[in-house]
Amino acid sequence: MKRIRIGILGYGNLGRGVELAIGQHDDMELAGIFTRRDPSTVAAHTKDVPVRPASELDQGADDIDVLILCGGSATDLPEQTPRYAARYTVVDSFDTHANIPEHFAIVNKAAQDAGTIAVISCGWDPGMFSLNRLYGTCVLPEGTDYTFWGRGVSQGHSDAIRRIEGVADAKQYTIPVEAALEAVRSGSNPELTTRQKHLRECWVVLDEGADADAVEEQIITMPNYFADYDTTVHFISQEELDRDHAAMPHGGFVLRSGETGDGNPALIEYSLKLGSNPGFTGNVLVAFARAAHRLAQEGQAGARTVFDIAPAYLSPYGGEYLREHLL
Numbered sequence: 001m002k003r004i005r006i007g008i009l010g011y012g013n014l015g016r017g018v019e020l021a022i023g024q025h026d027d028m029e030l031a032g033i034f035t036r037r038d039p040s041t042v043a044a045h046t047k048d049v050p051v052r053p054a055s056e057l058d059q060g061a062d063d064i065d066v067l068i069l070c071g072g073s074a075t076d077l078p079e080q081t082p083r084y085a086a087r088y089t090v091v092d093s094f095d096t097h098a099n100i101p102e103h104f105a106i107v108n109k110a111a112q113d114a115g116t117i118a119v120i121s122c123g124w125d126p127g128m129f130s131l132n133r134l135y136g137t138c139v140l141p142e143g144t145d146y147t148f149w150g151r152g153v154s155q156g157h158s159d160a161i162r163r164i165e166g167v168a169d170a171k172q173y174t175i176p177v178e179a180a181l182e183a184v185r186s187g188s189n190p191e192l193t194t195r196q197k198h199l200r201e202c203w204v205v206l207d208e209g210a211d212a213d214a215v216e217e218q219i220i221t222m223p224n225y226f227a228d229y230d231t232t233v234h235f236i237s238q239e240e241l242d243r244d245h246a247a248m249p250h251g252g253f254v255l256r257s258g259e260t261g262d263g264n265p266a267l268i269e270y271s272l273k274l275g276s277n278p279g280f281t282g283n284v285l286v287a288f289a290r291a292a293h294r295l296a297q298e299g300q301a302g303a304r305t306v307f308d309i310a311p312a313y314l315s316p317y318g319g320e321y322l323r324e325h326l327l
């Protein structure tokens with residue numbers, strides 16, 4: 001069986017998560033890890049796959065069937081996804097929710113012009129949580145949606161802080177307000193503002209000589225990431241961050257609370273408990289890379305979100321197996 005050849009662009013937490021996820025799939029192989037940095041300075045987990053310069057992708061790498069883009073949503077993916085959709089079947093994890101419609105439109109033009117498939121905003125939120133919000137609204141049209149994250153490390157928010165001038169490193173924890181979560185589970189359908197559902201706690205390492213007050217102000221006022229939340233910022237050393245905040249657990253809940261047509265209460269709850277945010281997100285991206293490859297082989301073109309892809313496209317098994325074993 002010809003295996004799907006996966007390329008990874010961007011070797012950070014998520015790039016490593018994708019790298020390790022590929023090994024769980026017999027129909028896939030890691031064809032290349034690409035980086036914008038000097039490849040000799042990037043130590044990949046997989047020793048027999050060379051780390052290659054991103055410039056090779058711009059010249060055309062014919063050994064890649066699907067390129068999984070593992071850059072940051074704050075600044076990398078808005079540039080990288082349309083750029084590489086012009087050459088490859090791509091999958092990204094773009095998660096600046098407010099900007100997803102714009103990202104979709106830009107990537108869709110690039111992919112349609114090139115005749116490629118580009119799956120955007122893949123992962124768990126957006127991604128698996130998005131699918132469960134969709135199912136909930138369709139099945140319980142009379143109801144209310146709720147999404148809670150954490151307590152855990154948001155990679156997108158951590159990445160956004162690291163992009164601030166003067167920041168050397170950072171981790172951001174998202175903390176759900178327990179009283180709000182319990183009110184939802186009680187079925188009382190509370191109206192909750194963004195600020196009433198989560199707190200955000202940031203642990204930041206500054207560059208030598210950076211202005212802590214200026215960095216803190218940029219964090220707490222950052223649109224789409226922190227401006228709508230009560231956010232605390234702590235400044236610590238790199239040693240403390242590496243010692244106390246190395247792990248990236250996360251998770252959360254999507255709930256739909258409403259009534260069925262016969263007037264009875266119904267509560268749908270989808271939950272994730274993740275030992276590793278990048279690990280799980282990597283697994284999701286790899287499953288959708290299989291779907292992207294299939295769509296490309298069918299001759300389809302353009303941008304897709306998780307809403308646009310029939311679930312069977314994610315499976316390595318055919319319809320008959322799925323009907324016999326999973327239906």
Ligand SMILES: NC(=O)C1=CN([C@@H]2O[C@H](COP(=O)(O)OP(=O)(O)OC[C@H]3O[C@@H](n4cnc5c(N)ncnc54)[C@H](OP(=O)(O)O)[C@@H]3O)[C@@H](O)[C@H]2O)C=CC1
Nearest residue numbers: 010011012013014035036071072073123124125155156159
């Ligand atoms: N949809 C979802 O559910 C989820 C989405 N995400 C998204 O994934 C994105 C990436 O997260 P994450 O992997 O944690 O971010 P990282 O900061 O670890 O990596 C982002 C990019 O930065 C570069 N980089 C990594 N390490 C270094 C370093 N030491 N020095 C210089 N550059 C470095 C890499 O690019 P290069 O190798 O080219 O230098 C890498 O692709 C997030 O911004 C978030 O938006 C994450 C989790 C869930």
Ligand SMILES: N[C@@H](C[C@H]1CC(C(=O)O)=NO1)C(=O)O
Nearest residue numbers: 095125126149154155156174
């Ligand atoms: N995209 C998120 C995945 C989830 C986590 C999250 C948050 O803690 O705010 N929002 O969505 C991430 O980058 O980790």
